[in-house]
Amino acid sequence: MSGFSSDWLALRAPFDDAARSARLARAFARLLPARAAIVDLGAGTGASRRALRPLLGDGVRWTFVEGDAALLRHAVAGVPGARGECRDLAAGWTPVLDRGVDAVTAFALLDLATAGWVEQAAAALTRRRLPLYAPLIVDGRGHWSPHDPGDALVDHLFRAHQRRPKGLGRGLALGPAAPARVASAFRHRGAEVLSSASDWRVPPDATAMLAAMLEGAAAAALEQSPADHDAIAAWADRRRRQLQQGALSLMVGHRDLLIIPRQDGHAS
Numbered sequence: 598m599s600g601f602s603s604d605w606l607a608l609r610a611p612f613d614d615a616a617r618s619a620r621l622a623r624a625f626a627r628l629l630p631a632r633a634a635i636v637d638l639g640a641g642t643g644a645s646r647r648a649l650r651p652l653l654g655d656g657v658r659w660t661f662v663e664g665d666a667a668l669l670r671h672a673v674a675g676v677p678g679a680r681g682e683c684r685d686l687a688a689g690w691t692p693v694l695d696r697g698v699d700a701v702t703a704f705a706l707l708d709l710a711t712a713g714w715v716e717q718a719a720a721a722l723t724r725r726r727l728p729l730y731a732p733l734i735v736d737g738r739g740h741w742s743p744h745d746p747g748d749a750l751v752d753h754l755f756r757a758h759q760r761r762p763k764g765l766g767r768g769l770a771l772g773p774a775a776p777a778r779v780a781s782a783f784r785h786r787g788a789e790v791l792s793s794a795s796d797w798r799v800p801p802d803a804t805a806m807l808a809a810m811l812e813g814a815a816a817a818a819l820e821q822s823p824a825d826h827d828a829i830a831a832w833a834d835r836r837r838r839q840l841q842q843g844a845l846s847l848m849v850g851h852r853d854l855l856i857i858p859r860q861d862g863h864a865s
């Protein structure tokens with residue numbers, strides 16, 4: 598399982614909040630009964646609950662499923678009646694769905710999954726006719742501004758790094774291929790799939806986020822291709838200077854998906 602620190606989740610949270618499609622969040626909320634029971638996969642510190650609280654209030658019965666015990670403690674803390682399940686989602690997690698659940702959420706998770714994991718999840722959710730709200734899946738679009746001649750190399754290596762195994766299924770992660778692959782896995786099982794762009798827009802004054810993204814991109818690119826060390830280091834130096842001068846910004850493409858299973862008996 599990949600490591601995600603609570604500091605990183607807190608740093609990205611305002612960009613996630615600004616990016617998510619309000620239309621899809623409202624459409625998800627309309628699917629739910631009062632006092633809905635929601636299972637949140639890869640809960641982290643509970644961003645799903647914070648994001649949906651204005652729409653759903655405090656009546657939701659949350660089950661947070663998360664492999665990192667420290668993050669899970671944070672997610673459950675202060676949420677009345679919340680259940681925390683410290684589980685590896687690569688192992689047998691689907692029994693969690695059999696406790697009178699109304700819907701499933703997976704915030705910023707599915708690009709970490711393999712195609713096989715997505716197929717199994719699609720089968721499990723479709724069989725139980727559970728809707729899935731999955732915002733913030735990376736889709737491979739994105740660019741730094743201003744343009745730099747090193748962008749093509751670093752972006753290419755960064756995207757390749759996103760496909761490295763992330764422990765959510767065996768083999769390569771879907772990375773930027775995830776939105777299309779998830780949508781097709783559910784459409785093949787008769788579900789309706791709503792989709793909306795949810796891009797991060799990171800402006801020049803968001804220096805901590807820009808620094809984290811540029812250092813993360815450089816480190817990932819270097820890990821992916823140590824032979825390109827000099828070109829990657831030069832790119833990072835130019836970007837650091839632009840960051841200090843307030844001349845750097847970034848867009849990162851994501852998609853939100855809302856998946857609504859057929860209710861008429863069609864199942865995988």
Ligand SMILES: C[S@@+](CC[C@H](N)C(=O)[O-])C[C@H]1O[C@@H](n2cnc3c(N)ncnc32)[C@H](O)[C@@H]1O
Nearest residue numbers: 601639640641644663664685686687704705764
């Ligand atoms: C990008 S973070 C998103 C966290 C949270 N949903 C949010 O939006 O802030 C992905 C989360 O999935 C969890 N995760 C990844 N792979 C997992 C696995 N195999 N089993 C359980 N949790 C996993 C990570 O620990 C991390 O908390």
